[in-house]
Amino acid sequence: MSAADTSRAGASWGRIDLHAHSTESDGTESPRELVLQAHAAGLGTVAITDHDTTAGWADAAAAAREVGMGLVPGVEFSAQQQWASVHVLGYLLDPAAPAFLAERERIRVERVERAQRMVERIGADYPLTWAIVQDHAAPGATIGRPHIADALVSLGIVADRSAAFDGILHWRGGYYQPHRAPAPTEAVRIIRAAGGVPVIAHPAARGQATMDERVIAQLLDAGLMGLEVEHRDNPPEAQEWLRGQARLHGLITTGSSDWHGRGKPNVFGEHTTTAEALDAIVELGTGAEPILPA
Template sequence: MAPGSAPVPPIGEADLHVHSTVSDGTVAPGALLREAAAAGLSAIALTDHDSTAGWAEASAAVAGTGVALIPGMELSTREGFTSVHLLAYLFDPFDDALLAETARIRESRLTRAEEIVRRISADYALTWDDVLAQAADGATIGRPHIADALVARGHVPDRSSAFDGILHPGSVYAQPHYAPDPLTAVRLVRAAGGVPVLAHPGTRGAERVLPEARLARLVDAGLFGIEIDHPENRADAKPRLRQLAARFGLVVTGSSDYHGAGKQNRLGEHRTSADVVARIVAEATGSRPVLPA
């Protein structure tokens, strides 16, 4: 909570990981609030990849839905050759250092996407215009838009098939993009008054969970929680993640990672308790939730 500001009223349980058309979701930011109301949610966090461009539209939709908005972002980071995502909540969207870093990430995402399309086009009928046609104006272009273009061209039946084959990280078309290391990202989010939570760290199973020593460094830098109740965290990883959360005093969050039609994940299928939502809000000093009137 910003210094000197009034306490935020209780919000209720929330889905703290939701994407819109600003990144790789298929639902506009304002429409997400209406879908959240239909799902019986008290709140959602809008966490588009490396962008806050959807905050204004989502904020404007709050009053008509009765659903609170927790402004956020999913920040891309990299630990060696491994992609690590960090959820950031209620930071200052005008923080210079964080703005500069996310702009660098988005620019790298764009050039990476262009190179991937160039490589794919040598073997498949696919153009950059095909990819642009799958993205909303101003969206951060990424691999999901390439996947949608491959579907539209009839090369694959759906996004999942694209990511299992042509867009697999091990394919000949793969190309990395710039991302800061997780420690730098946690520090940036904290410096901007935000609350950092490690996103879906169990998707590769128990043996690929971030080592305890590395997690300890993130906690020392200000990591506040771990997203454990997530549809893509593997069942064998969750007990280990809960042990680590207890060991380091981290909050446990739950969320859907909803992308609209872009994934099978259902909005609100996993949720974060009202108590944890309140702790995240109280921890933040960069911005505040947008509450229904």
């Protein structure tokens, strides 16, 4: 970080939420609306972390400057350990880094092909078509399981996204299709190579690969910098264990809502990150600049 940038650390960030999604991935609100709703919820700083894309950064940044909010540009990288998913948040990375660009495009293509395979299988038993699913995604967004869930809700097949993921879209539901994704260690390396700060998202969430000492050791060797500890999907006992691992290994700990707009019940600011943790992220990230609160 240059001398001119040292003022970034120690900024008056206000209340901080470092995990939110827009229509550029599986959220229901535009990047601009994401920022405006974060501001209305009393946050001082928010991160935009769409799945495998940085397409919403510019609109979110413009909205943040308009209302005087802090904004941390980020991404939620899709990774996979054996058959289980692992999501890796990357903050302040360079969106033009070659390795990141190549992997992002490969993941995007694979996600769409996987979604098409699932829709074809579901459509054999329910009145679901690819055209209906496309109607539930914003132009240019990479279609994934949340958009299929929204289509199932619109057809009255399930009550809401949660019911879709607990039933038809569950890996035991009979329609699930696996997809290729990098190992979490590779995702961490790609984020680091792009100047970003890698943080494991909701490490103890149901359905995500189990985090144990062995896995964390592998991630540390790859360059892991943090754990998202305070999150509604991490049980209290798991949060305590994760805090202990963070203390042991000198990792940053974050808290966030994982907001998706109307797509999930998660509420902005239900969990937050400390200013000290964000200062550490800002000092370590070299690939992109945060927007400082006015």
